[in-house]
Amino acid sequence: MGPKTYTVSELNALIGNLLEDSFPRALYVEGEIGDYKKSASGHVYFTLLDQKSQIQCILWRSRAQLLPETVADGTGVILRGKLNLYREGGRYSLIVETVEVAGKGLKSLRLRELKEKLEKEGLFDPQRKRPLPFLPETVGVVTSRSGAALKDIVKVIRRRNPHVSVILSSCSVQGEEAPATIVHALKRLAACGKAQVIILGRGGGSREDLSAFDEESVVRAVAESPCPVISAVGHEIDVSLTDLAADFRAETPSAAAELAVKSLSELDQERLKREVALVKAARACLSEKEEERNRLNQRLRRRSPDTVLSALFLKTDELAGRLLRRASRAAAEMREKREALGKAMATQGGLLLLRRSRESGVVKAHLGRVAPVTRIQRAVSEKERLRARMEERLMFLMNEKRNAYMDFRTRLQGSSPLDPLQRGYVIVRKEGEAVSDPALLSPEDSVELEWNKGRAKARITEVAPGKDENGTL
Amino acid sequence: MKMEPFEKKMARLEEIVERLEERDIPLGEALALFEEGVALVREVDTILHGAEGKIRELMDDLRLRDMDAEKSEESD
Numbered sequence: 242m243g244p245k246t247y248t249v250s251e252l253n254a255l256i257g258n259l260l261e262d263s264f265p266r267a268l269y270v271e272g273e274i275g276d277y278k279k280s281a282s283g284h285v286y287f288t289l290l291d292q293k294s295q296i297q298c299i300l301w302r303s304r305a306q307l308l309p310e311t312v313a314d315g316t317g318v319i320l321r322g323k324l325n326l327y328r329e330g331g332r333y334s335l336i337v338e339t340v341e342v343a344g345k346g347l348k349s350l351r352l353r354e355l356k357e358k359l360e361k362e363g364l365f366d367p368q369r370k371r372p373l374p375f376l377p378e379t380v381g382v383v384t385s386r387s388g389a390a391l392k393d394i395v396k397v398i399r400r401r402n403p404h405v406s407v408i409l410s411s412c413s414v415q416g417e418e419a420p421a422t423i424v425h426a427l428k429r430l431a432a433c434g435k436a437q438v439i440i441l442g443r444g445g446g447s448r449e450d451l452s453a454f455d456e457e458s459v460v461r462a463v464a465e466s467p468c469p470v471i472s473a474v475g476h477e478i479d480v481s482l483t484d485l486a487a488d489f490r491a492e493t494p495s496a497a498a499e500l501a502v503k504s505l506s507e508l509d510q511e512r513l514k515r516e517v518a519l520v521k522a523a524r525a526c527l528s529e530k531e532e533e534r535n536r537l538n539q540r541l542r543r544r545s546p547d548t549v550l551s552a553l554f555l556k557t558d559e560l561a562g563r564l565l566r567r568a569s570r571a572a573a574e575m576r577e578k579r580e581a582l583g584k585a586m587a588t589q590g591g592l593l594l595l596r597r598s599r600e601s602g603v604v605k606a607h608l609g610r611v612a613p614v615t616r617i618q619r620a621v622s623e624k625e626r627l628r629a630r631m632e633e634r635l636m637f638l639m640n641e642k643r644n645a646y647m648d649f650r651t652r653l654q655g656s657s658p659l660d661p662l663q664r665g666y667v668i669v670r671k672e673g674e675a676v677s678d679p680a681l682l683s684p685e686d687s688v689e690l691e692w693n694k695g696r697a698k699a700r701i702t703e704v705a706p707g708k709d710e711n712g713t714l
Numbered sequence: 715m716k717m718e719p720f721e722k723k724m725a726r727l728e729e730i731v732e733r734l735e736e737r738d739i740p741l742g743e744a745l746a747l748f749e750e751g752v753a754l755v756r757e758v759d760t761i762l763h764g765a766e767g768k769i770r771e772l773m774d775d776l777r778l779r780d781m782d783a784e785k786s787e788e789s790d
Binding site for chain 1: 744759
């Protein structure tokens with residue numbers, strides 16, 4: 242088989258497909274505008290040239306207004322568009338979507354490309370953002386040593402919390418050398434390791450001054466910082482890539498300092514609030530316990546030994562009362578018995594007297610009638626007298642026993658043999674030997690008497706051995 | 715990070731206050747918690763009112779050089 246022969250239409254369609262499939266998405270092309278033509282229909286046709294080549298470009302009417310007014314032949318532009326093959330004409334062209342004037346446009350193109358690249362790498366991911374330290378001890382500042390940014394930052398930090406230290410890692414914020422010095426300053430601060438948060442600042446200036454903060458190296462250095470970075474390089478409108486990579490973004494260096502350092506007076510108030518709450522809670526807790534104690538105390542009172550005891554007292558009182566009643570009843574019984582006995586005795590006595598007087602034979606009728614009464618009276622008083630004597634005797638015996646006991650106690654207390662001498666007792670010695678029994682003595686014996694305070698000699702005239710307590714000799 | 719203790723202490727203080735506010739807390743625990751709380755307040759105070767912060771510049775050899783902060787504030 243020989244090589245395939247295409248028709249023109251077939252070939253153009255094939256190439257058209259190949260072309261469009263190979264560049265499915267929009268692409269950027271840089272060059273100069275030539276053969277600029279605006280058709281009656283409103284579509285714009287021109288060619289894009291460089292030193293050697295050219296390419297047809299079409300800007301449809303709907304987008305024609307995107308072309309800046311100043312555009313003319315020779316204007317350097319960056320176009321964004323899709324490739325298309327005009328099948329019938331066999332020519333391909335760029336269907337333009339956006340137009341940017343080169344110079345500024347070139348820059349923003351690069352910026353956009355860089356932004357897309359870094360975005361894809363995840364450098365701007367919200368998840369990468371770290372929280373700011375609650376109370377940094379040291380704030381690192383990366384900015385120009387002479388700029389207004391440093392002064393503003395120091396002023397704000399001093400005002401908010403004078404205990405916070407500031408470490409400046411200086412750099413150039415504009416000019417050719419700026420990106421390198423910023424990266425160096427950031428790395429130096431990371432190596433030092435003292436700062437807990439970094440403010441990357443730039444004090445105002447025009448849009449062009451920002452370029453250093455769109456540099457890839459700077460953006461990467463910010464993203465790689467070991468501690469959170471607050472970017473304070475942008476304007477309110479312009480957002481730099483550094484702003485996107487930083488953990489926080491502030492509009493001004495002063496705002497960045499306020500973000501980084503909490504006001505001490507606010508923190509103090511927080512602390513005070515907690516202190517007050519602590520004391521209040523402790524007091525409340527204590528009074529709660531106190532109330533509980535009082536409640537329990539009251540409950541306890543109801544069951545306390547005191548209460549139980551008074552209940553017991555009531556019972557013992559009752560028992561005592563019963564005991565007393567029984568005792569007095571017994572006493573009454575005894576009294577009755579005694580009285581009955583007394584009566585019986587009196588009657589007996591009367592009868593005896595009657596019998597005796599009968600025996601003696603001198604009975605007088607009226608006497609006989611009267612006698613029993615006086616006899617009974619006499620017998621009763623005799624009984625009373627006996628009882629008194631008995632009591633007396635009892636008292637006497639008890640006294641004696643008590644005395645004996647006291648004596649015994651005293652003797653026990655003063656066990657020294659000489660002790661009794663102080664009370665007037667005398668030791669009797671015969672031939673130097675103490676005499677404890679008069680039976681050892683005989684009349685005419687010579688003895689020596691010893692008092693506490695002296696001695697005397699004596700002669701025995703009579704010996705009368707006494708009874709001992711058992712009554713034997 | 716060095717600053718964490720402050721937040722931790724503040725959080726612990728909060729916790730202590732909340733615990734103290736509960737009705738069923740034993741007295742012994744309450745007393746111990748109160749003591750801890752008072753100590754925490756003191757510690758927090760120390761952290762807040764530590765040494766006066768310095769303004770210094772970090773040199774290339776990682777040494778810190780005191781800066782004339784007053785001057786930079788004056789020229790404001």
